[in-house]
Amino acid sequence: MRYDAEHKQKTREKVLKAAAKAIRADGPHRVGVADVMAKAGLTHGGFYAHFASKDDLIAAAIGQMFEESGARVARETGDKEPREALVSYIDFYLSPAHRDTRRSGCPVAALASDLPRLSEDTREAFAEGVRRITRRLAKLIGASGLAHANELASSALSELLGALSLARLEPDAKRSDAILEDSRNALKKRLGLEK
DSSP: OOOOHHHHHHHHHHHHHHHHHHHHHHOGGGOOHHHHHHHTTOOGGGGGGTOSSHHHHHHHHHHHHHHHHHHHHHHHHTTOOHHHHHHHHHHHHTSHHHHHOTTTSOHHHHHTTTGGGSOHHHHHHHHHHHHHHHHHHHHHHHHTTOSOHHHHHHHHHHHHHHHHHHHHHOSSHHHHHHHHHHHHHHHHHHTTOOO
C-alpha cells in the first residue's frame, strides 16, 4: 500500500518525537531504532523509508528537540515587549521547574556533553539549534536597546546553560535554588533588566 506525502511526513514527525523523547531520557548513545519505532507505533522495517541511518535519525531528532524548545520559548515570551520577554525567558530558563524537567527542557543543557562523540551531521544539527537560540536572544536584546546584541546573546546563553547545569548537578535543593536565583539576578542586572 502506497501512502501520500502528507502521511509519510506525519509518520516521520511521529518517529522524530519518539526519538527526541528517547534521547532526552537515555542520551543519544542508548537510543535504539527498534525501540523508537515501537514507541511511535510502527515496525522496525519502516525505518529506512524515513531515515538513511541511525545517525540520520539522531541528527533529525535533535533538530526536533530544538523545534520543541523554540515553541516553548515562544509560549514563554509571547507577544511581550522585548525587555519583558527577556525577563520571562530568563525566569523560565533558570527556574526550579526547568531544572527539574530534563526530559522536556533545553536540548543544549541536556546534550552538550554527549555531542563531541557523535557524527558530524549530528553536531551540525546541534550547532544550528544553538545558533537559532542565540539569534532569538540577540533579537530580544537588540530590541531592548542594548548594544552588542550578538555578543551579549552568546554570553547570556553561556551563563544560562552553565547555571542550569550546575543547579542540576547540586544535590542540595536549597543550594541548587540559590544557584538559579543568583544567576537570574546577576544576568538581569548585567542586561539592565532589574525592576
